[in-house]
Amino acid sequence: MPISTTSEGRKVWQHQTTRTEILQWAGWLVLVALFVFCWQVMTKDTIWAFVYDAPKQGGDLLARAFPPRLDYLPELLVPLWDTLNMATLGTLVGTIIAVPIAFLAASNTTPSRLFVRPVALFLIVASRSINSLIWALLLVSILGPGLLAGIIAIALRSIGFVGKLLYEAIEEIDEKQVEAVSATGASGLQVIDYAIVPQVLPSFLGITVFRWDINIRESAILGLVGAGGLGLKLQSSLNMLAWPQVTTIFIVILGTVVVSEWVSAKVRKAIT
Incomplete structure (x- = not known):
């Protein structure tokens, strides 16, 4: 564990060195940038109007799917x-x-x-x-x-x-x-x-x-x-x-x- 000394000569214990903290923040920044880039690639052809309408369409589909047709069971x-x-x-x-x-x-x-x-x-x-x-x-x-x-x-x-x-x-x-x-x-x-x-x-x-x-x-x-x-x-x-x-x-x-x-x-x- 690294130790730093203040101007008064008092020792201060640090969990990590400044260099390690900078590298960690840089790693997180690269990870976020990579996530944003992948998200843009995956959604470039997405039609967002359909996405916004998905809950309504899903609810309509579930409404038509219930109740199940139990008399269809013998055919299965x-x-x-x-x-x-x-x-x-x-x-x-x-x-x-x-x-x-x-x-x-x-x-x-x-x-x-x-x-x-x-x-x-x-x-x-x-x-x-x-x-x-x-x-x-x-x-x-x-x-x-x-x-x-x-x-x-x-x-x-x-x-x-x-x-x-x-x-x-x-x-x-x-x-x-x-x-x-x-x-x-x-x-x-x-x-x-x-x-x-x-x-x-x-x-x-x-x-x-x-x-x-x-x-x-x-x-x-x-x-x-x-x-x-x-x-x-x-x-x-x-x-x-x-x-x-x-x-x-x-x-x-x-x-x-x-x-x-x-x-x-x-x-x-x-x-x-």
Whole structure:
């Protein structure tokens, strides 16, 4: 802590030096200037008349959206089932592919840190860098509309999520157990089976259930690009400006997410 001396010879304790305070104020000034510049760039094409009218338009939209059309619920049962199947199958396929990739990406289990590990890490990063909605948009243009495109999109997105968390869990295992099993003359697969898998299994189950919970939320909107499920009904209702139906779909999505969150929490609690 710096000390200054007054003309009377009395020592005065300072929290910071004058130079440090000037640098801090200069930093804040640069930050404010950067914020103002970014705000101008983001709002240069904004039509402020629409912004000022937004509360009125939002209130009018809410008035037309309530009460929800509850007699529309029976038509949502099949799309809801499709959404759950899309999330479940996509999670299953993605997890099956992610497990070997995670073992190849982990520094303590990869057969080659120079060649194999970078390729596995690249696959994980590539999967995580593209949102499932973008995957679905690309796959619908290739495979056509339907659940298959949604399932593959969910799977491709899940590979990176599960693979990253799983390979990090593998790298954090207790190496003493690996050494103990290896000392018995066990093969590489036996070491994985008896020393590594038991340590990472709880984490793996938790990661998979957590990803399934996320995929239910994502699969509910993939129909907006033609991948089926509740999103398809949502897109149709939005195109017809059927706001009471939109509200009903939102209620169903909310209820589904709440239930999946509860199931996910129970399962994670049971395995920990």
